[in-house]
Amino acid sequence: MENLKTYIQSNSQTFLDELFGLIRIPSISSESAHRDDMVKTAQYLVDQLLKAGVDKAEIMPTTGHPVVYGEKIVDPAQPTILVYGHYDVMPVDPLNLWHSPPFEPEIREGKIYARGAVDDKGQLFMQLKAFEYLVSTGQLRFNVKWIIEGEEEMGSPALGKWLPDHKELLKADLILVSDTSMIAIDIPSVTVGLRGLAYMEVEVSGPDKDLHSGLYGGAVANPANVLAKMIASLHDENNHITIPGFYDDVLELTIDDRRDMARAPFNLVEYRKKLDIKATLCEKGYTVNECTGTRPTLDVNGIWSGYTGEGSKTVLPAKAYAKISMRLVPHQDPHKIADLFTRYFESITPDYVKVKVTEHHGGFPYVAPTNTAAYRAASKAYETTFGIKPVPTRSGGSIPIISTFEQVLGIKSILMGFGLDTDAAHSPNENYHLECFYKGIETITWFYKYYQDELNEPNS
Amino acid sequence: MENLKTYIQSNSQTFLDELFGLIRIPSISSESAHRDDMVKTAQYLVDQLLKAGVDKAEIMPTTGHPVVYGEKIVDPAQPTILVYGHYDVMPVDPLNLWHSPPFEPEIREGKIYARGAVDDKGQLFMQLKAFEYLVSTGQLRFNVKWIIEGEEEMGSPALGKWLPDHKELLKADLILVSDTSMIAIDIPSVTVGLRGLAYMEVEVSGPDKDLHSGLYGGAVANPANVLAKMIASLHDENNHITIPGFYDDVLELTIDDRRDMARAPFNLVEYRKKLDIKATLCEKGYTVNECTGTRPTLDVNGIWSGYTGEGSKTVLPAKAYAKISMRLVPHQDPHKIADLFTRYFESITPDYVKVKVTEHHGGFPYVAPTNTAAYRAASKAYETTFGIKPVPTRSGGSIPIISTFEQVLGIKSILMGFGLDTDAAHSPNENYHLECFYKGIETITWFYKYYQDELNEPNS
Numbered sequence: 056m057e058n059l060k061t062y063i064q065s066n067s068q069t070f071l072d073e074l075f076g077l078i079r080i081p082s083i084s085s086e087s088a089h090r091d092d093m094v095k096t097a098q099y100l101v102d103q104l105l106k107a108g109v110d111k112a113e114i115m116p117t118t119g120h121p122v123v124y125g126e127k128i129v130d131p132a133q134p135t136i137l138v139y140g141h142y143d144v145m146p147v148d149p150l151n152l153w154h155s156p157p158f159e160p161e162i163r164e165g166k167i168y169a170r171g172a173v174d175d176k177g178q179l180f181m182q183l184k185a186f187e188y189l190v191s192t193g194q195l196r197f198n199v200k201w202i203i204e205g206e207e208e209m210g211s212p213a214l215g216k217w218l219p220d221h222k223e224l225l226k227a228d229l230i231l232v233s234d235t236s237m238i239a240i241d242i243p244s245v246t247v248g249l250r251g252l253a254y255m256e257v258e259v260s261g262p263d264k265d266l267h268s269g270l271y272g273g274a275v276a277n278p279a280n281v282l283a284k285m286i287a288s289l290h291d292e293n294n295h296i297t298i299p300g301f302y303d304d305v306l307e308l309t310i311d312d313r314r315d316m317a318r319a320p321f322n323l324v325e326y327r328k329k330l331d332i333k334a335t336l337c338e339k340g341y342t343v344n345e346c347t348g349t350r351p352t353l354d355v356n357g358i359w360s361g362y363t364g365e366g367s368k369t370v371l372p373a374k375a376y377a378k379i380s381m382r383l384v385p386h387q388d389p390h391k392i393a394d395l396f397t398r399y400f401e402s403i404t405p406d407y408v409k410v411k412v413t414e415h416h417g418g419f420p421y422v423a424p425t426n427t428a429a430y431r432a433a434s435k436a437y438e439t440t441f442g443i444k445p446v447p448t449r450s451g452g453s454i455p456i457i458s459t460f461e462q463v464l465g466i467k468s469i470l471m472g473f474g475l476d477t478d479a480a481h482s483p484n485e486n487y488h489l490e491c492f493y494k495g496i497e498t499i500t501w502f503y504k505y506y507q508d509e510l511n512e513p514n515s
Numbered sequence: 516m517e518n519l520k521t522y523i524q525s526n527s528q529t530f531l532d533e534l535f536g537l538i539r540i541p542s543i544s545s546e547s548a549h550r551d552d553m554v555k556t557a558q559y560l561v562d563q564l565l566k567a568g569v570d571k572a573e574i575m576p577t578t579g580h581p582v583v584y585g586e587k588i589v590d591p592a593q594p595t596i597l598v599y600g601h602y603d604v605m606p607v608d609p610l611n612l613w614h615s616p617p618f619e620p621e622i623r624e625g626k627i628y629a630r631g632a633v634d635d636k637g638q639l640f641m642q643l644k645a646f647e648y649l650v651s652t653g654q655l656r657f658n659v660k661w662i663i664e665g666e667e668e669m670g671s672p673a674l675g676k677w678l679p680d681h682k683e684l685l686k687a688d689l690i691l692v693s694d695t696s697m698i699a700i701d702i703p704s705v706t707v708g709l710r711g712l713a714y715m716e717v718e719v720s721g722p723d724k725d726l727h728s729g730l731y732g733g734a735v736a737n738p739a740n741v742l743a744k745m746i747a748s749l750h751d752e753n754n755h756i757t758i759p760g761f762y763d764d765v766l767e768l769t770i771d772d773r774r775d776m777a778r779a780p781f782n783l784v785e786y787r788k789k790l791d792i793k794a795t796l797c798e799k800g801y802t803v804n805e806c807t808g809t810r811p812t813l814d815v816n817g818i819w820s821g822y823t824g825e826g827s828k829t830v831l832p833a834k835a836y837a838k839i840s841m842r843l844v845p846h847q848d849p850h851k852i853a854d855l856f857t858r859y860f861e862s863i864t865p866d867y868v869k870v871k872v873t874e875h876h877g878g879f880p881y882v883a884p885t886n887t888a889a890y891r892a893a894s895k896a897y898e899t900t901f902g903i904k905p906v907p908t909r910s911g912g913s914i915p916i917i918s919t920f921e922q923v924l925g926i927k928s929i930l931m932g933f934g935l936d937t938d939a940a941h942s943p944n945e946n947y948h949l950e951c952f953y954k955g956i957e958t959i960t961w962f963y964k965y966y967q968d969e970l971n972e973p974n975s
Contacts, residue, residue, distance in 0.1 A: 085826030146828055152724070209826060236730070250729060254827045263791035264612070265942040269710060269912030270696070272814045272842050273806035276796035279815035279837075280746065287747035290740070331723035334867040336736035346733035354732045355739035356830050361817035362838060366545030366669055367714045367875040368606055369840055369913070370816050370941055377739075378822060380829055382732050407794040415827040452729030453829075481830055482725040 059500055062188050063493055070496075071167075073103060074180045075160045077142070078169045084120055084143035084206050093120040093205045096142045100203055101125070107183050108190030109201065119213030120205030124224070127190065128198045134510060135198040136503075137227035137466065138186070139456070140179030140234065141207030144171040145481045152483035166486040173487035174480040178233035178473060179203065181492060185499035196507050200227055204456070207234075210252065210416025211456040218463045229429050230460055231502070233495060235450055235472025240488060242320060243437040243498075245430065246470040248348060248449030249457055251383030251420035253392040254356075257400060258411040259285070259375045265361075266371040276407035278375040279360040285403055286377060289353055293339035296353050296381075298399045301392065306385040308349055316344050319446050329477070348449035352382045378415075382451060389417030389455075418455015419462070428509035429469040436471075436501035440494050471499060519960055522648050523953055530956075531627075533563060534640045535620045537602070538629045544580055544603035544666050553580040553665045556602045560663055561585070567643050568650030569661065579673030580665030584684070587650065588658045594970060595658040596963075597687035597926065598646070599916070600639030600694065601667030604631040605941045612943035626946040633947035634940040638693035638933060639663065641952060645959035656967050660687055664916070667694075670712065670876025671916040678923045689889050690920055691962075693955060695910055695932025700948060702780060703897040703958075705890065706930040708808065708909030709917055711843030711880035713852040714816075717860060718871040719745070719835045725821075728831040736867035738835040739820040745863055746837060749813055753799035756813050756841075758859045761852065766845040768809055776804050779906050789937070808909035812842045838875075842911060849877030849915075878915015879922070888969035889929040896931075896961035900954050931959060 063070075082096040083089045097114045104112035104125040112125035120143065147157040147170050155161040160169035167177060189195040202225060204214045218225070235246040261278040262271070291297050308316075321344055327335065337346045346352075360375030362368035381392055397412045404410040424430070425447050437445040457468050473495035479485045523530075542556040543549045557574045564572035564585040572585035580603065607617040607630050615621040620629035627637060649655040662685060664674045678685070695706040721738040722731070751757050768776075781804055787795065797806040806812075820835030822828035841852055857872040864870040884890070885907050897905040917928050933955035939945045 085824070085828070087825065146822065146824060148822070148824065149725075208828075252729075252829070254829070256827075261792060264939060264944075265609075266790070267912060267941045268812075268814045268816060268840060269712075269842055270910065270936055270940075271790075271807060272911060273810055273812040274795050274797050274803040275790060275792065276794075277814045279818050280750070280813075283743040283746035283815065283818070284750075286740065286743035290744075330726070330731075330735060332721060332735065332867055334736075334865075335734050336865075336867045337734050343734040347731060350733055352728075352733040353740075354728045354737045354831055355743065355821065356728060356828060356832070357821035357823045358739050358743070358835070359819045359823040361815065362606065362608070363817045363819040363836070364545070364606060364608070365547065367716075367838060367840070368545065368668075368816060368941070369712070369714070371814055372816070375818070376823070378827060380728060380827070382729055405794075405796075407792055407796045450730065451732060452727060476730055479724060480730075481727045481828070484724075 056500070056504060058192070059188065059497060063496055067493065070180070070184055074177060077176050077180065078160045078171050079158055081158045082143050082205065083146050084209050085146060093143065097121050097123050097205065100142055103183055104201060107187035117213035117217045122205070122214060122217065123201065123203040125201035126199070127195065129195055130198065133197055135200060135227040137200045137202060137225055137230045138182050139230050139232045139468070140182060140203045141175045141205065142179070142203055143205040143208050144174070144176070145208050149483065154484055162489070165489050167489065167492070168484060168486045170485050172485050173474040173478040174485065175207065175234045177487040177492055178495065181473065181495035181499055182231070182233055184496045185503070188500055189503055197503065200225060207454065207456065210254070210418055211459065212416050214456055215459050218459065222464060225464055227466055230466050230468040232457065232468050232470050233472055233499065234454060235452070235470045236474040236476055237472060238320060238446060238448065240475060240490065241441070243441045243443065243445040244448045245433050245437070245445045246450045246472055247423045247425055247447045249421040250451055250453050251387060251389050251418050251458065252380060252453040252455060253383060253389040253396065253417045254378070254380040254415035255393065255396055256413045256415060257377050257379060260373065260409045261407070262373055265373045268369045268371040271371050275371060276405070277371050278408055279372055281405065281408050282360065282375040282377060285400065286355060288403060294336060295338060296351065298395050300395050301351070304386045304388065305351060308345065313345065316348065317342070319344060319448060347451035349384055351384050351387060354380055356380050382453060383420050385420045385422055387420060389419060393417060416455065418453050419458035421458040421461065423467060423470070427467070429506060432502050432505035432509045433469050433471050435505040436498045439501050440498045471502060516960065516964060518652070519648060519957060523956055527953065530640070530644055534637060537636050537640065538620045538631050539618055541618045542603050542665065543606050544669050545606060553603065557581050557583050557665065560602055563643055564661060567647035572661070577673035577677045582665070582674060582677065583661065583663040585661035586659070587655065589655055590658065593657055595660060595687040597660045597662060597685055597690045598642050599690050599692045599928070600642060600663045601635045601665065602639070602663055603665040603668050604634070604636070605668050609943060614944055622949070625949050627949065628944060628946045630945050632945050633934040633938040634945065635667065635694045637947040637952055638955065641933065641955035641959055642691070642693055644956045645963070648960055649963055657963065660685060667914065667916065670714065670878055671919065672876050674916055675919050678919065682924060685924055687926055690926050690928040692917065692928050692930050693932055693959070694914060695912070695930045696934040696936055697932060698780060698906060698908065700935060700950065701901070703901045703903065703905040704908045705893050705897070705905045706910045706932055707883045707885055707907045709881040710911055710913050711847060711849050711878050711918065712840060712913040712915060713843060713849040713856065713877045714838070714840040714875035715853060715856055716873045716875060717837050717839060720833065720869045721867070722833055725833045726831040728829040731831050735831060736865070737831050738868055739832055741865065741868050742820065742835040742837060745860065746815060748863060754796060755798060756811065758855050760855050761811070764846045764848065765811060768805065773805065776808065779804060779908060807911035809844055811844050811847060814840055816840050842913060843880050845880045845882055847880060849879060853877060876915065878913050879918035881918040881921065883927060883930070887927070889966060892962050892965035892969045893929050893931050895965040896958045899961050900958045931962060
């Protein structure tokens with residue numbers, strides 16, 4: 056491992072060139088106009104996997120965007136690590152807020168600015184480069200399989216369906232993932248919990264067409280006003296969610312859990328300042344970190360109705376729409392929550408409008424233990440490169456496929472992320488620190504080494 | 516007048532050809548991309564006025580879109596009628612709901628389908644053609660002035676500013692307007708009341724950028740959720756508006772007013788069926804016609820925030836917006852109401868968001884007396900062409916300039932409209948019955964005749 060740093064330094068420009076080639080393909084999974092870009096991106100990754108040293112790599116069809124599979128079998132008797140990543144990215148609107156075009160990566164102040172820079176193309180590339188180093192220097196002791204999908208940002212619907220038929224192909228001892236964040240650039244952390252997700256879309260219909268708000272206003276219910284009222288009623292004055300049964304399966308924190316969480320470095324004044332808000336809005340009785348890491352939420356992700364252009368239009372809109380998602384925690388079931396939401400939303404519908412509720416993707420929450428060889432190896436790896444032990448944290452985000460892997464394949468994941476909350480993942484001006492990118496490659500390489508040590512000392 | 520019907524019949528195709536030329540120019544006043552179209556439309560009207568027989572016609576600049584002025588002075592000693600109309604139209608979105616392109620007029624089932632067909636190009640054209648008949652047959656006994664503006668759909672901001680400097684030019688005894696509706700195609704009505712308008716836009720800002728709803732959801736207030744809650748709080752459970760002071764200046768109906776209104780033909784079952792709604796939503800204690808004609812309202816005309824595209828995006832939006840307008844009744848003052856709204860909306864803003872309230876155009880409500888020569892003449896004219904006396908009605912719509920005319924010029928208006936509530940003014944598939952168009956020309960011509968009779972019998 057002594058030449059690891061030198062290897063990264065001397066190849067740093069090549070790594071970036073290759074990553075930028077990947078970023079330049081606008082692989083927005085949720086927009087059907089980008090269907091061809093998805094296949095192009097998958098093909099690019101097949102080439103990169105082969106270059107990095109896999110025995111074979113291929114594009115495999117699914118019911119949605121294809122997955123990329125690759126493998127390097129050094130010895131069937133040895134343990135196997137399955138690396139998971141995703142090549143799709145979020146939509147880029149509002150485009151006018153980007154300081155440089157989202158699919159033309161640009162380096163400014165030590166950061167790569169582009170859609171996918173951190174989520175997840177940049178982080179996936181660290182995995183590729185750590186693997187490339189180990190193969191090229193003859194130090195790879197594990198079998199490594201790769202599964203890279205194109206629908207993570209949509210909740211992995213196709214991969215979820217594809218998995219049961221490919222259990223044998225993906226057989227492994229551990230899943231290794233870089234798609235999460237650290238507390239800060241100098242405070243590494245390992246994510247040991249992820250929230251689940253239920254994502255709904257609602258349509259409130261009033262009259263059969265847009266009406267003149269003067270001629271009908273006052274007598275015909277306005278779907279936009281009604282939708283606002285319905286959304287408002289989903290939280291009570293303590294910011295609890297009012298859907299009956301919503302909290303039934305929520306795992307309440309123990310005193311110990313809360314004490315542990317309170318130890319993670321957190322500065323509320325800084326948090327507010329960074330976001331330019333005067334106050335936070337938490338569920339009553341819980342701290343910020345408890346709320347984002349361990350409590351379920353309900354957020355409007357989008358709302359639209361009527362005239363939204365320049366100036367004014369006196370229209371009483373025929374329809375109003377909202378996208379509403381709920382982050383879930385152990386042991387909430389996204390399908391059950393989607394049902395509860397639908398039933399409740401329908402039940403509060405007044406008779407002067409009609410309501411249609413549809414369900415987008417969902418995912419189960421996930422919790423990982425810290426008393427495993429994988430966690431210990433990850434902890435040592437971060438400590439080697441960052442100089443301090445990482446903090447185990449629970450992220451508010453969701454990677455629904457992680458819990459699906461556990462349910463279908465029976466394999467736990469280790470989440471070694473190197474992003475930062477300030478990277479603007481999913482937002483305009485998404486970026487990724489070059490320092491995190493290069494340190495990530497180094498840390499992942501060390502993980503392979505320490506994981507091997509851990510497995511050789513089973514009683515440690 | 517004996518050849519009036521023949522004149523209309525033999526020229527019917529020419530009238531339509533000329534009107535269609537006017538409709539084809541997409542004069543959407545609120546969209547800056549159509550600035551040149553506004554001037555083109557004004558020029559088209561100058562040509563049409565000259566063709567119809569005015570002595571002079573010209574385009575006059577204002578601080579916004581220009582106005583068209585024309586005049587025919589038959590005898591300075593005679594009374595003067597000022598005809599008012601507007602050449603601008605509403606935006607056309609959602610475009611996909613139109614069955615034919617909005618600016619390519621098409622006749623289907625006896626109706627002209629196009630944006631502006633009834634509001635107001637079609638109705639303005641009836642005025643032009645009645646005038647043309649009177650001039651061409653040597654029967655015009657009044658001086659006639661024309662003021663046609665291009666910002667009515669925006670609330671006439673520029674004309675309002677232009678008026679005080681052109682009082683002498685517009686000096687007249689009566690303003691004649693065709694820009695309202697009748698009860699039904701066989702039940703004519705004269706509009707004697709118009710609601711006023713205050714139109715606001717609100718912006719709710721949370722964090723300084725869109726955030727990942729997983730990483731921040733539960734701790735950072737979501738502006739879309741907050742806006743929904745704020746809008747919901749603007750009505751109470753009786754559908755009263757909660758803004759303090761909002762009803763202070765509202766003229767309450769007398770028992771007699773209510774009895775008169777209850778006489779107008781109205782069928783609630785038909786009303787609901789026509790709009791495809793199961794129930795109406797009125798202010799508690801008032802009927803549908805009372806609510807739309809004589810009570811103030813508050814409606815969301817547009818709302819938008821976050822991701823509104825295909826599929827899903829787990830974003831916690833930085834901002835949420837709404838366009839909210841209030842219809843006003845005598846003696847509410849739109850500026851006072853705008854202030855009350857702004858103060859209240861700011862007062863209910865929680866400390867975890869910021870709010871910006873801006874005011875679009877507004878207008879005063881208007882009420883016209885029925886014991887005037889103009890009303891009696893209009894009543895006789897409708898009776899001549901429709902066979903029954905028109906019903907005096909109060910419309911829920913607003914034509915703010917009508918009350919401004921009264922305030923600045925000191926002239927009352929007579930509102931002779933021939934539209935129908937089913938014409939989809941402001942909506943996709945706006946249309947105008949050919950029968951109403953031709954009957955309107957006839958009725959307006961008779962109005963000139965009866966108005967002259969009325970003035971000659973001052974003690975009638």
